[in-house]
Amino acid sequence: MVEDPRKSMMAQDAFAPIANHYDAIMAHVDYARWLHITTTLGEMLPPGFRHLDAGCGTGVLVKRLAIYGWHSVGLDFSEAMLRVARNRYTLPRLVRGDFRALPFNERFLMITCLFDSLNFLLEEAHFAQAMQSFYDALQPGGLFYFDIVTERMIASHFENTSWTENHGRFRSAWVSTYARQIQTCETRVRINSGDESITYERVYPLSFIQDAVQQAGFSVLAMRDAATWRPPRKNAARIDFVAVKGDADMYRQAFKMADKTIKRG
Numbered sequence: 001m002v003e004d005p006r007k008s009m010m011a012q013d014a015f016a017p018i019a020n021h022y023d024a025i026m027a028h029v030d031y032a033r034w035l036h037i038t039t040t041l042g043e044m045l046p047p048g049f050r051h052l053d054a055g056c057g058t059g060v061l062v063k064r065l066a067i068y069g070w071h072s073v074g075l076d077f078s079e080a081m082l083r084v085a086r087n088r089y090t091l092p093r094l095v096r097g098d099f100r101a102l103p104f105n106e107r108f109l110m111i112t113c114l115f116d117s118l119n120f121l122l123e124e125a126h127f128a129q130a131m132q133s134f135y136d137a138l139q140p141g142g143l144f145y146f147d148i149v150t151e152r153m154i155a156s157h158f159e160n161t162s163w164t165e166n167h168g169r170f171r172s173a174w175v176s177t178y179a180r181q182i183q184t185c186e187t188r189v190r191i192n193s194g195d196e197s198i199t200y201e202r203v204y205p206l207s208f209i210q211d212a213v214q215q216a217g218f219s220v221l222a223m224r225d226a227a228t229w230r231p232p233r234k235n236a237a238r239i240d241f242v243a244v245k246g247d248a249d250m251y252r253q254a255f256k257m258a259d260k261t262i263k264r265g
């Protein structure tokens, strides 16, 4: 029997063929927004806290946070992405590991997991395991800021489409296919004539995510449409979550200020 290719995504390090070009391919991405939200949320916590960026990829966020004096740890499953991060940045601690079984003895007061990283978990049980693992890796009162993309995002940009992009020194060719019945999107990316990167992302109903967050023990402090930072409506393409290990009420007052600061941009 041929193994389901989606299951070998991690075994074969699906990001390896694009890792060296990842930052150039993602040059249009608004990392400043994630940085703004992360640092604003961080202001609700005592100074000097431990932070984990899970799914850190090439380390763009941890590098920028280091400029703000954060001592972040970056974790990713892809050795190729971590290699790029290690070659570029000497400051942050970078660790290989899986969301579903985080390899830490220490605990963190804040965890981020951004840019659809959780959508790469293809089974509901894996999503639930990851939530539990993040919960366990946080100190009591810890904050978990993550985002997910919705079916709206996939349907608008990635449903059965192909395109090429010119990045100056190289070209990337993209083929994207969405299987609605399993809510899974396959994305193939080739740099020039190199090997293909084949990744899969699954979209989950909002109600499933809310349940998984709460079943892990978190309480939800905020759920926002990433485009407007308002409560998400049906057309939201990306949703940001801020969850608390403990009673979200402990941050309600502080979050009122943070909420305004984030909305102002």
Ligand SMILES: C[S@@+](CC[C@H](N)C(=O)[O-])C[C@H]1O[C@@H](n2cnc3c(N)ncnc32)[C@H](O)[C@@H]1O
Pocket: 015, 054, 055, 056, 057, 058, 060, 061, 075, 076, 077, 078, 081, 097, 098, 099, 100, 114, 115, 116, 117, 120, 121
């Ligand atoms: C779209 S990239 C985002 C990377 C980074 N957060 C950024 O903003 O550039 C998703 C990352 O999640 C990582 N990832 C996916 N599933 C993972 C898992 N189960 N455990 C650890 N990392 C995972 C991938 O290796 C990849 O680097």
